[in-house]
Amino acid sequence: MRDVLRVPEGERVDLSAFPADATPAGPSDKAAALADTARMGERLADLQERLYAGSTSGDRRRLLLVLQGMDTSGKGGTVKHVIGLFNPSGCRIKAFKAPTPEEQNHPFLWRIMRELPRPGEIGIFDRSHYEDVLIARVRELVPRAQLGRRYGQINRFEKSLADDGVTVVKVFLHISYEQQRRRLLERLDNPDKHWKFNPGDIEERALWPAYQEAYEIALERCSTDAAPWYLVPSDRKWYRNWAISKLLLEHLEAMDPQYPKADFDVEESRRRLLSEG
Amino acid sequence: MRDVLRVPEGERVDLSAFPADATPAGPSDKAAALADTARMGERLADLQERLYAGSTSGDRRRLLLVLQGMDTSGKGGTVKHVIGLFNPSGCRIKAFKAPTPEEQNHPFLWRIMRELPRPGEIGIFDRSHYEDVLIARVRELVPRAQLGRRYGQINRFEKSLADDGVTVVKVFLHISYEQQRRRLLERLDNPDKHWKFNPGDIEERALWPAYQEAYEIALERCSTDAAPWYLVPSDRKWYRNWAISKLLLEHLEAMDPQYPKADFDVEESRRRLLSEG
Numbered sequence: 222m223r224d225v226l227r228v229p230e231g232e233r234v235d236l237s238a239f240p241a242d243a244t245p246a247g248p249s250d251k252a253a254a255l256a257d258t259a260r261m262g263e264r265l266a267d268l269q270e271r272l273y274a275g276s277t278s279g280d281r282r283r284l285l286l287v288l289q290g291m292d293t294s295g296k297g298g299t300v301k302h303v304i305g306l307f308n309p310s311g312c313r314i315k316a317f318k319a320p321t322p323e324e325q326n327h328p329f330l331w332r333i334m335r336e337l338p339r340p341g342e343i344g345i346f347d348r349s350h351y352e353d354v355l356i357a358r359v360r361e362l363v364p365r366a367q368l369g370r371r372y373g374q375i376n377r378f379e380k381s382l383a384d385d386g387v388t389v390v391k392v393f394l395h396i397s398y399e400q401q402r403r404r405l406l407e408r409l410d411n412p413d414k415h416w417k418f419n420p421g422d423i424e425e426r427a428l429w430p431a432y433q434e435a436y437e438i439a440l441e442r443c444s445t446d447a448a449p450w451y452l453v454p455s456d457r458k459w460y461r462n463w464a465i466s467k468l469l470l471e472h473l474e475a476m477d478p479q480y481p482k483a484d485f486d487v488e489e490s491r492r493r494l495l496s497e498g
Numbered sequence: 499m500r501d502v503l504r505v506p507e508g509e510r511v512d513l514s515a516f517p518a519d520a521t522p523a524g525p526s527d528k529a530a531a532l533a534d535t536a537r538m539g540e541r542l543a544d545l546q547e548r549l550y551a552g553s554t555s556g557d558r559r560r561l562l563l564v565l566q567g568m569d570t571s572g573k574g575g576t577v578k579h580v581i582g583l584f585n586p587s588g589c590r591i592k593a594f595k596a597p598t599p600e601e602q603n604h605p606f607l608w609r610i611m612r613e614l615p616r617p618g619e620i621g622i623f624d625r626s627h628y629e630d631v632l633i634a635r636v637r638e639l640v641p642r643a644q645l646g647r648r649y650g651q652i653n654r655f656e657k658s659l660a661d662d663g664v665t666v667v668k669v670f671l672h673i674s675y676e677q678q679r680r681r682l683l684e685r686l687d688n689p690d691k692h693w694k695f696n697p698g699d700i701e702e703r704a705l706w707p708a709y710q711e712a713y714e715i716a717l718e719r720c721s722t723d724a725a726p727w728y729l730v731p732s733d734r735k736w737y738r739n740w741a742i743s744k745l746l747l748e749h750l751e752a753m754d755p756q757y758p759k760a761d762f763d764v765e766e767s768r769r770r771l772l773s774e775g
Contacts, residue, residue, distance in 0.1 A: 274693040300587045309586045310577045310593065310624070347587070402771055409768050415760035416551040423770050483692035491686050493700050494679055 222246055222467040226451040228393075228444040234437040234452075241397040242456035247463055254459040261466045262306035268470075269343060271478040273311045276341025278481035282386040283338040284472060286465075287346045289355070290394030291432060292422050293404035295455050296347045299394070302462045303469070304345055313338045316347040329353040329371065330378055337387070350375060351391075351439055358435040359428055372442040379448035388472050389448035392465055393440060394455040398429055499523055499744045503728040505670075505721040511714040511729075518674040519733035524740055531740040538743045539583035545747075546620060548755035550588045553618025555758035559663040560615040561749060563742075564623045566632070567671030568709060569699050570681035572732050573624045576671070579739045580746070581622055590615045593624040606630040606648065607655055614664070627652060628668075628716055635712040636705055649719040656725035665749050666725035669742055670717060671732040675706055 225246045228234060248254040272282065286304075288296040297316075304312055315336040324332045330350055338344030354371050357363050379389055396404075405422060408414040425432075444450040451468055455461040502523045505511060525531040549559065563581075565573040574593075581589055592613040601609045607627055615621030631648050634640055656666055673681075682699060685691040702709075721727040728745055732738040 274690075277693050297587060301585045304586050305582070307586075308578045309581050309584075309589055310574060310591050312586055314587050316587065402774065406768065406771055409764055409771070412760070413551075413757045415764065416554050416758045418760070418762070418767070420762045420767050423767060426774070480690045481693045483689070483695070485695070485697045487686055487692065490695070490697050490700060491683065494683055494686070497679065497703070 222464065223449075223451070223471050226453060226464065226468065228440045228450040228452055230444050230446065230449070232441065234440045236395065236433050236437055239395060239452060239454065241395050241400060241454050243454045244457060244460045245454070247460050251457075251459040254463040258302075258306075258459075258463045258466050261470050265306050265466065265470055265473065266308060268473040268476075268478060269307050269311050271480055272343070272473065272476065273308075273341040274480045275478045276339075278484070280386075280478065280481075281340040282388065282476060282478065283340055283342050283344065284388045284390065284469070284476070285338055285344040285346065285382070286469065287349045287351070287389065287391040288394065289349060289351050289392070289436075290455065291396060291401060291429075292425065293401050293408075294394035294396045295458060295461055296394060298458060299392075299461065299465055300345060300347060302458075303465050304343075306466065307343060311342055312345060313342050314345045314347070317349060317352065330374065333378075337382070340386070350378070351443075354439050355432065355435045358438075359431045372439070375443050376445055376447075379443070379445065383447035388476060390468060390472055391443075391448060391450045392468065393436060393450060393452050394461060395452055396455050398426070400456045401426065499741065500726075500728070500748050503730060503741065503745065505717045505727040505729055507721050507723065507726070509718065511717045513672065513710050513714055516672060516729060516731065518672050518677060518731050520731045521734060521737045522731070524737050528734075528736040531736040535579075535583075535736075535740045535743050538747050542583050542743065542747055542750065543585060545750040545753075545755060546584050546588050548757055549620070549750065549753065550585075550618040551757045552755045553616075555761070557663075557755065557758075558617040559665065559753060559755065560617055560619050560621065561665045561667065561746070561753070562615055562621040562623065562659070563746065564626045564628070564666065564668040565671065566626060566628050566669070566713075567732065568673060568678060568706075569702065570678050570685075571671035571673045572735060572738055573671060575735060576669075576738065576742055577622060577624060579735075580742050581620075583743065584620060588619055589622060590619050591622045591624070594626060594629065607651065610655075614659070617663070627655070628720075631716050632709065632712045635715075636708045649716070652720050653722055653724075656720075656722065660724035665753060667745060667749055668720075668725060668727045669745065670713060670727060670729050671738060672729055673732050675703070677733045678703065 248257055275282070288299055290296055300314060304314065313336070320332065333350045354368060358368055382389055405418065408418045440450045440452065453461055453464045525534055552559070565576055567573055577591060581591065590613070597609065610627045631645060635645055659666055682695065685695045717727045717729065730738055730741045
């Protein structure tokens with residue numbers, strides 16, 4: 222799965238060449254995908270517990286899942302359905318919004334560093350520092366020269382994370398323009414979902430090509446060995462959840478976290494407990 | 499369930515009078531409890547989404563679950579099995595450890611306030627400010643007069659939370675001395691659980707009566723209308739998970755959070771989306 226979905230380093234990306242409703246290397250249908258995702262849940266939770274256990278004896282490794290995608294692409298749904306498979310106490314979830322005045326007074330990576338997963342944790346970013354080369358590019362929030370420097374800053378930042386034991390998994394949830402329209406209409410059709418709708422979302426759609434281009438540049442410049450990008454076709458929610466579960470599983474299996482060995486005398490502790498009277 | 503498990507305000511509490519393996523008002527057996535807990539999961543997740551949705555239009559209400567109990571009483575297991583029923587993105591979980599030097603330089607409630615749930619969230623404290631009248635009392639970490647003042651400080655703090663829209667649900671996970679021994683022995687029997695074991699846990703058992711007394715005093719002095727204590731017999735894990743799910747369900751139902759009404763013209767948005775071409 223990692224090889225199938227990984228964006229090659231430094232190659233030109235043309236998002237229009239990737240059908241958003243494709244299911245590369247995936248199960249043939251929804252029922253099979255749901256069953257397989259549920260099956261992966263147990264293994265994911267087991268690996269997460271091992272990762273956390275390892276941190277109690279000095280293993281500093283952790284995993285950071287970065288979710289990026291257009292509105293309605295399913296970042297929140299991924300947290301609910303995929304991250305929901307883990308033990309919540311080991312997950313550190315952060316949804317980044319428009320920067321606050323305090324955050325704007327700092328370099329753009331400042332607020333990111335404060336929310337990184339601690340050793341043994343699985344961190345999840347719903348949006349991230351990539352907003353600073355996405356909306357910042359499309360809306361021209363910073364001078365072009367400053368924007369241009371950010372790609373290199375991001376790559377060096379992510380390399381330093383990798384060096385410090387962070388497995389960075391960056392996922393672009395790729396949906397089509399038409400699929401976004403359907404999902405926005407669904408929100409309008411259901412009064413319980415009106416709170417998720419913002420009329421400004423429709424104006425943003427006029428900028429769709431500019432956003433796609435900004436994503437293409439970010440994927441091309443920032444898919445590195447230390448922190449590769451994965452392009453997940455996300456028009457089908459069941460495929461999206463399956464593929465991200467599979468990506469997490471493969472990365473956690475490669476990390477191969479281990480329960481630490483006892484650093485105390487197990488037999489003596491057992492004797493003491495049994496002889497307490 | 500709230501009425502059954504609630505600790506009456508200002509009455510003397512004798513923990514030895516409460517069998518830790520009881521199942522008050524609960525299902526008759528494990529299978530029924532597991533099925534009922536799973537059923538509650540859907541309703542809990544629905545109420546959580548409503549609570550979160552409400553916060554997007556100004557509803558400041560949130561819920562704080564405080565978990566306290568002796569080692570092995572199941573605070574972590576509750577987070578895994580009960581909080582795991584919710585959407586993790588709306589949960590703010592904090593496990594409080596021994597205070598850091600920075601935390602010790604502040605009043606004892608300082609670190610607590612920093613971790614409170616934001617509007618729309620469900621906060622979960624695995625240990626809490628009650629440690630400052632539990633281990634602090636048993637280990638005599640502060641002068642007795644200072645300790646005595648803390649109960650009132652806690653009550654005023656929790657009252658201010660309630661006034662600000664926080665539904666505070668405090669749960670004492672009540673286990674027996676013998677049950678703790680069994681659970682510690684289980685950890686010793688399973689090498690994958692050795693990381694959870696600390697030989698110091700055995701020394702702490704010598705202080706069991708002092709801890710029970712400290713809990714009795716905290717339950718008696720701090721079970722208020724604004725923030726009542728619930729005593730959950732926890733020798734049976736299936737009952738513990740069922741009872742806490744039920745307590746959360748009752749509190750969320752009483753809060754009765756509502757999806758906000760659209761503050762935009764739904765028909766106009768629909769027309770614009772359909773006429774985009």
